[in-house]
Amino acid sequence: DAKTTQPPSMDCAEGRAANLPCNHSTISGNEYVYWYRQIHSQGPQYIIHGLKNNETNEMASLIITEDRKSSTLILPHATLRDTAVYYCIVRGVWNDYKLSFGAGTTVTVRA
Amino acid sequence: DAGVIQSPRHEVTEMGQEVTLRCKPISGHNSLFWYRQTMMRGLELLIYFNNNVPIDDSGMPEDRFSAKMPNASFSTLKIQPSEPRDSAVYFCASTQGNSPLHFGNGTRLTVT
Numbered sequence: 001d002a003k004t005t006q007p008p009s010m011d012c013a014e015g016r017a018a019n020l021p022c023n024h025s026t027i028s029g030n031e032y033v034y035w036y037r038q039i040h041s042q043g044p045q046y047i048i049h050g051l052k053n054n055e056t057n058e059m060a061s062l063i064i065t066e067d068r069k070s071s072t073l074i075l076p077h078a079t080l081r082d083t084a085v086y087y088c089i090v091r092g093v094w095n096d097y098k099l100s101f102g103a104g105t106t107v108t109v110r111a
Numbered sequence: 112d113a114g115v116i117q118s119p120r121h122e123v124t125e126m127g128q129e130v131t132l133r134c135k136p137i138s139g140h141n142s143l144f145w146y147r148q149t150m151m152r153g154l155e156l157l158i159y160f161n162n163n164v165p166i167d168d169s170g171m172p173e174d175r176f177s178a179k180m181p182n183a184s185f186s187t188l189k190i191q192p193s194e195p196r197d198s199a200v201y202f203c204a205s206t207q208g209n210s211p212l213h214f215g216n217g218t219r220l221t222v223t
Binding site for chain 2: 034041045046099
C-alpha cells in the first residue's frame with residue numbers, strides 16, 4: 001500500500017538547499033509524516049517527523065502543507081555526506097508499528 | 112549509546128546451511144523489528160516484537176525463517192536451511208513506544 005509518492009531521484013549542488021517533495025494525499029488525521037535516509041552500506045537513519053506544524057532540528061526542516069497532503073524535507077546546506085536515499089513515510093501513532101518504506105528519492109549531492 | 116548492534120556484519124554461506132543473525136537493541140527499548148532489504152523488493156518488515164513477544168510475523172517469508180527474543184537485550188533471526196534467494200541485507204531496529212526507529216547497520220548475507 002503506497003501511502004507516499006516521491007520522485008525517484010534528484011541532484012543538488014553542494015552548499016545549496018535540497019528540497020525533497022513527498023505526496024501523501026490519503027494521509028489520515030492521526031498519521032505522522034516521517035523522514036528517514038539511508039546512506040550506502042548503512043541502516044536507515046531517522047531525520048525528522050511531524051503531524052501538522054512545520055518542524056526543524058539539527059539535520060533538516062519539514063514543511064507540511066495546510067491540507068497535509070504533501071510535505072517537503074529541506075536540507076539547508078547540502079554536503080557530499082548527504083548523498084543518500086531519502087524515504088518519506090506516513091505512520092499512525094497507535095498500533096501502526098509498520099514503517100512501509102517505498103522506493104524513496106535518491107539524492108546525489110555534487111561538488 | 113552504542114546504538115543497535117548487529118552481528119555478523121557479513122555472512123557468506125552455502126545453500127542448505129543454517130544461518131543465525133544476531134541483534135542487540137538499544138537499552139530500554141521495548142520494541143524490536145527485523146527487516147530485509149533487496150534491490151528487487153526494497154525494505155520489508157519480517158517480524159515485530161514488543162516486550163520480547165512476537166506480535167506480527169506475517170512478513171516472515173517461509174517456515175525456514177524463525178526469530179526469537181529470549182530477553183530484552185538480544186534477538187536472533189535464523190534461516191534453516193538457507194537458499195540463494197535469501198541473499199539480502201538484514202536489518203534490526205528498535206524503539207521505545209512511539210519514538211522513531213533506530214536501525215543497526217545490517218548483516219549482508221550471501222548464500223551461494
